[in-house]
Amino acid sequence: MKSSIRTIKTTILGILFLSLSMSNAQIIYEDQLETVYLNKNAEEVVYTNSFSDFNNDLIAINEISFKNQIQKANQNNDHLLFLSERSNLQILTSTYLKTIRRGANQSNDPKSFKAFLNEKLPELIHQFRKDNNLEELYIISRKNTFNGKIDALPSVL
Incomplete structure (x- = not known):
């Protein structure tokens, strides 16, 4: 019983850690992304x-x-x-x-x-x-x- 609770706690902590690191990565690279323009026009104006x-x-x-x-x-x-x-x-x-x-x-x-x-x-x-x-x-x-x-x-x- 104690080992299953420990496994669940470890899994939850791991998921939290991964989600936090992914959100930080998004914040870091968000400023480096360029604007993407979606346009049906094939010719560039x-x-x-x-x-x-x-x-x-x-x-x-x-x-x-x-x-x-x-x-x-x-x-x-x-x-x-x-x-x-x-x-x-x-x-x-x-x-x-x-x-x-x-x-x-x-x-x-x-x-x-x-x-x-x-x-x-x-x-x-x-x-x-x-x-x-x-x-x-x-x-x-x-x-x-x-x-x-x-x-x-x-x-x-």
Whole structure:
């Protein structure tokens, strides 16, 4: 009789402990979850896309000095904003420039550059599919990265 009461008490305490730990986990991760928009519309309606404008500005420069651009963005504390009914993204311009530089440096072609950006910025995946300037952005960015400069050296052998 005593052992069955002890077993019931242990079971009840175990269930209470599990329920409390699960509710704490919900509170911890609740702030990290993003808003999910349910919509029958297959096309994403974009309200603001400063990433595309910024890419066009970088392409217009034609000679990107990532070091200078990153320093300027840090001094001005500039942000890029993407706002649509599906996703919201706001990041520092310097962080985006570092992502572009890293992607251009690690990629060997525009296709892998696009895949790198899709992986690092999944909120913009639909926009990257539409953006025809990513190949141009890759070519201009690649010239000013370490591996791009090494590729530009004449072959000695």
